[in-house]
Amino acid sequence: MQTKMLLQTRGLSLQFGGLRAVDDVTISVPRGQIRGLIGPNGAGKTTLINSISGAIQATSGEIEFDGVNIEKMAPYLISALGMSRSFQHVQIFGDRSVRDNVLIGMHRQINIGLFAQLFGTPHARRLEAESREKADDLLLRFELLDDADRPASLLPYGMLKRLDLARALAAKPKLLLLDEPTSGMSEEEALTAIGMLKSIVREENMTLLVIEHNMRVMMQLADYISVLHLGRVITQGTPEQVTQDPVAIEAYLGEEVTDA
Amino acid sequence: MTLTIALQLLIAGLSVGSIYALVALALVIPFKASSILNFAQGELVTVGAYAALVLTALALPYWIVLPVTILIGFVVGMFIERAMIRRIMAAPEFTLVIATFAIGLIIKSAIRLYWQDNLFTIDNPLPFASFRVAGVVLNPQYLWVIFCTTMLVVCLAWFFKFNPLGKAMRAVSQSQEAARLMGVSVERVLMISWGISSAIGALGGILLAPIIGINPEVGHLVLKALVAAVIGGFTSLPGAVVGGLLLGLIETYSGAFFGSTAKNILPFVVLVVFLLVRPYGLFGRAPLVRI
């Protein structure tokens, strides 16, 4: 009996001219798993995430998400299927308030017709109010509620990363792709943020694909880890297995592994 | 359509196409150097026309008026870059686009303030009338335009290939950082490239003056030059020339076949088609984008 994978890539490759950024990657992520993605710089992790989310198109191979082939799908359609993501270089909507950023994350969930929005019908107002409440719940869990009305551009970096997380979670996605969610955070901030993240993920039975350089964070977070090197998956296993795997260790030799 | 008429239209088309090519070159040169599209380019043509007017009124002979007009254009262009464009180089695209439009409008309204909407003209530089060759009427004005544009293209080709400053400009248009590292003064190059492009515009102005006259709306032809630049591709100098000539020919022939409404509409239809199907033109290249 084969458990259906939520995310399945087969022979996924991305070629930029002469460079194979992603090379024949086949990974299977079952529902509810927190999958970590590690590897030295330039291993192709962000490129892999970008191709899964639809931001770049793969040169060859397949991506199957919840039974649907998405290699040629537009990003907003992929998102509509239940995928969401955060960004390595924070892409917050700075002009808008913190709360509005989360509400934008809930864009797909808020179904109010355009004319209802324009004319401010009671129905529209009610739905909007409900959405605000849900957004505030999420902000509370990420300790951002006090700054809900402030323009997001005024937030310090660590809080921006938390906002990025909250926004990605707001859509209650089936699969969440995170690209270095704790980079730039202090050790304490990182562990707190990851704690918040993990509890929500487990509650909603979300599936996670996370890139992380901070091994301590990764150990705490991931159920299973894939190791990338030069675009290929060189080994996979539980966190304990991977940290003792000679193949993985060799890939990191000469590379500085960020340990804190 | 007889062969005679076809040839006649050819000359007319190449002549108007030369002007388009000239102004298109003036658009592409600073674009390649600074990635900024100068929507005020039309007004720099107008500046050239009025400069020629003033100098001619001073009873100077054409062979002095021509180079001085070009020089005036050069100085104006350098001034615009140094005083205004330099300050907004790093601004978002919207600012750059609208700023150049604003500069153009400033120039045009200033000119209009002094000279009003009167139509002036200057005399033909070539003192002989149209003549016939094999049944085709040749207007020396048109031939002069074609000749000057050809000389310009040749000079530019030489300049960019052999002249150290020209080579520096090519370096800057490929990579400002790399050029700077190699000791090129990027600021100076940018200023000079805007100067050159305005000088070219001014040349266009004085060439056009005896043919269509001098008034504040002369710069309107920049729209056609923009179409030519899109056809050729904003990153290609030969493309600008080809685009201009092609547009001139398309316009002239379609005017003869389909009437003036079609002639006026066609360039913009062509523009839209290119923008949708081939925005980087026949010879341009798409910029590299990093996600």
Place this chain on the structure above:
Amino acid sequence: MKLQNQTGWIVVGLLLAAGLAPWLLPTYYLYLLNLILINIILALGLNVLTGNSGQISLCHSSFMAIGAYTYTLLNNQLHWPMLLCVLGAVSLASLGGVLVGYPARRLSGIYLALATLAFLSLTQILIEEFPDLTGGIRGLKIEPSEFLIWSMGNETLLFYIVAIASAFCLYMTANMMRSRIGRAFDAIRTSPHAAQALGIQVAQVKLIAFTISAAYAGLAGALFSMVVGFIDPVEFGVSASLRYITFIVVGGMGSIAGSVIGAVVFTGLPEALRGIKEYGDLVYSAILLLSLIFMPNGLVGLFRARKRKSDSSTVGH
């Protein structure tokens, strides 16, 4: 809550002023007020497209032209009732917005600017090439008509029509900015990639932005025809588009207050420069350029920055 009360009082005050205006103001000032309100509608529409959604557009005046000429022709040739003429104007202008917005979805930056410039040129050419219909460069006079029992020349009636229309546009814009679509506009401007990843269909939102802004401009065009009584193509060229861009650049892009401030200042300004009318374009463009260089966030941005400095409370923990 205090802010809500403040806004409430402002609205009451404005309603009162609007109600009394036709009786208190002499004809000329009423006319000026009408123009200000029409410009507010134009600025609001342009801000939705450019300020909020980040789309460069040089053809805002063309959408206004479509509205103006449609209203005038429906009024003059078909003698439709006023409301239907306005509806026709708004609908056709919106169609224009779709015509530009649909191909525009894949364009940005200078290429988008050029596409809108092409649309502008085409509408101008079409207006000038069919003088039998549009009056060509000579222009078109709006024939007198009635609305219910009043003549359309009645200045009180005109004022109320314009005032209600602009109040409505303000209301709709405020609603938009508070809702999903308003957030989507800002999102596609700030970061199209993030917007896509969160499920926003960028192309569709761009199209909506173009359509809505064109609808506003079409309404403004119809009102302009009513109020001024005469339209000609000079009113709808590139310099007109630049004027509306000046409203929002100087007022403040992406902000309703910015649209209002920009419209008020720049409608009042030409009147203050009464004696030196020829300087109009020169002053506009100079102010626009200076604003772009030194005050890119507009007057509203200046005000906000000053307010932030005086607050100077630290954010976060």
